[in-house]
Amino acid sequence: MIWLAYAVGGLGVLIEWRAYLLHCGRAFRRWSAAGAVLWSGMYLLLGAWTAALTMGSTALRTLLSGWLEHLRHKHIASFGFVLLFAALTALSWQGWVSLLPAFAVINTTLALFYLDNRRMRMMLLVSSVAWIANDLYWQAWPALLAESVAMGLNVRTIRRMSKEFAVNSTSCSLKATRTSDIENRAIAGIMPSRVNTEKSFKE
Numbered sequence: 001m002i003w004l005a006y007a008v009g010g011l012g013v014l015i016e017w018r019a020y021l022l023h024c025g026r027a028f029r030r031w032s033a034a035g036a037v038l039w040s041g042m043y044l045l046l047g048a049w050t051a052a053l054t055m056g057s058t059a060l061r062t063l064l065s066g067w068l069e070h071l072r073h074k075h076i077a078s079f080g081f082v083l084l085f086a087a088l089t090a091l092s093w094q095g096w097v098s099l100l101p102a103f104a105v106i107n108t109t110l111a112l113f114y115l116d117n118r119r120m121r122m123m124l125l126v127s128s129v130a131w132i133a134n135d136l137y138w139q140a141w142p143a144l145l146a147e148s149v150a151m152g153l154n155v156r157t158i159r160r161m162s163k164e165f166a167v168n169s170t171s172c173s174l175k176a177t178r179t180s181d182i183e184n185r186a187i188a189g190i191m192p193s194r195v196n197t198e199k200s201f202k203e
Contacts (some may be wrong), residue, residue: 005045012038013146020153023161025117029066033059050092057084058105065112078113082106100134103127118165121158125151 012035019031036059043052061081068074089102104127111123128151135144 001045005042008038008045009042012036012042016146016150017153020150020157023117023157023164025120026066028117029062029112033062036062050088054085054088054105057081057088058108061109062112065109068113074113078109081109085109097134097137100130100137104130104134118158118161121154121161124154125158128154 015031015038016035019028019035022028022031036055040052040055040059043049043055061077064077065074068077085102085105089098092098107130108124108127111120111127115123128147131147132144132151135141135147
């Protein structure tokens, strides 16, 4: 069963990497949630019930963050998940190092519910640093490798999104300038005709 557990977890890692390559926020959430479900299954197969519950909760959180639109609903959901993750941290407390994954999941929760797509991914980099520090402490080398790759993919996507944002902003400003020029020319063309028309009427 151990080989099956790690196979499921490995598939979850690949799906999570795929999520970080996607620019669309909703698509990112769907793929990331799918990866979390597989990790939850891996922990169930390994008998790590608290970890399985945590990953299952993160999957639900990630999906809900993309579905909820009203701010009040976001407040309720995010507050509930923060309390849940705090309780799970208390149940699995292993010293102050437990604050690292707790910070990571809570920081990610707030980012998913309240930040736009690009800023959300930037905050996920902070969560990745906490996960990497946790993996280093426990010498969890496969998890460290998986998180490091995910962080690199996230940086790559953020850079591409920033370039696209800059290009779109430039094109929008150029379009606005061209529209303004056209309007000015139209006004310049209309005004003389009005003046000539008024002169002809007076004559």
